[in-house]
Amino acid sequence: MQVSMPVAPFHADVFASDYADARRRFLASAQVAGFEVTSYSHPFTGPTGEALASDVVWCGAKDATSVLVLLSATHGVEGFCGSAAQIDWLRHGCVPDDTAVLMVHALNPHGFAWLRRVNEEGVDLNRNFIDFSRPLPENHGYCQLADAIVPHDLDERALAAADLRLSEYADYFGREAYESALSAGQFTHADGLFYGGIQPSWSRRTVETIVEQFHLKQRRRVAVLDFHTGLGPFGYGEPICDHAPDSTGVRLARQWYGASVTEPAMGTSTSVAKEGLSDYGWQQMLGDVVVFIALEFGTYSFENMIRVLRADHWLHRQGEPDWHAPHTRSIKADIRRHFYPATRDWQQMLLFRSRQCIAQALSGLSGEVNKVSHE
Secondary structure, three states: OOOOOOOOOOOOOHHOOOOHHHHHHHHHHHHHHHHOOOEEEEEEEEEOOOOOEEEEEOOOOOOOOOEEEEEEEOOOOHHHHHHHHHHHHHHHOOOOOOEEEEEOOOOOHHHHHHOOOOOOOOOOOHHHHOOOOOOOOOHHHHHHHHHHOOOOOHHHHHHHHHHHHHHHHHHHHOOHHHHHHHHEEEOOOOOOEEEEEOOOHHHHHHHHHHHHOOOOOOOEEEEEEEEEEEEEEOOOOEEEOOOOOOOOHHHHHHHHHHHHHHHHHOEEEEEEOOOOOHHHHHHHHHHOOOOOOOOEEEEEOOHHHHHHHHHHHHHHOOOOOOOOHHHHHHHHHHHHHHHHHHHHHHHHHHHHHHHHHHHHHHHHHHHHHHHHOOO
């Protein structure tokens, strides 16, 4: 069975202005569509005291054989993208027989509200899915560059010296080694970039609860689309597959999404191989049942990403920021712009590609169901 991509007009109102607005639009769209919401309340609040939560909607039969999971805001500030895709689907999507769609809106609500890529503890959720009973992974490159990645000061002289160190490291060790040192994950600098933490985060524990409460381990096939932004060509949605090479997950990903699927392990992706990815957590929980794709929408350069993340981490290193201070607003505007450009052309490309990949996933899942019914 082919699941056609919904041919729906472009509506900019699926894109929110902030976390609270995104949550309102998501909950309202779910209510209009007649779907029940399960909310997992976060223990902290947003910058203006707003309540935070991960909101979950199940669309389809409770006993569906296959499930498509749509995740937004794994990386907080990147949630503008995934939230819009989820709201758009709630308004225009349809579910094939014996298939369900499970939406997790704002997996990292604290990061979304505070315009941070990390959570309330400074932890990058996409480096947090490791076995904390074992020795923590080491990243010697990050340790060498830590005080250049997030300098103690952001004045012109300090930044120039820091940038020179980063540039010299990249020239000496190569671009891939440089990007791995910065972004592959580190477990030594809690106020630094791409920090994996020392224990499972609230968001990770919430994911594990959702998997159990919605009986995902009992499904025949689970597809996951985890929406991300910040890497790659402007507006392009790259389906990144971090399953082991030649695994069932890679085979099905290529079958469903086509030749655009990339693999960091094979060096074909804009993303380098990383520690503690959410992908690995889902694979650990579900095994060969899951086909996990990180759908990465490009914005601006890698260097600009490091610049805005550096400034944000420096800001929060000083303590909880004054949300209304001009310096805070400037830094937050920069990080928001990098991970959510908010231009009309970028929004249009995002919605088209999101609809396309969701339709491909549902078609793949539906094909799996039909295959079983004919065996």
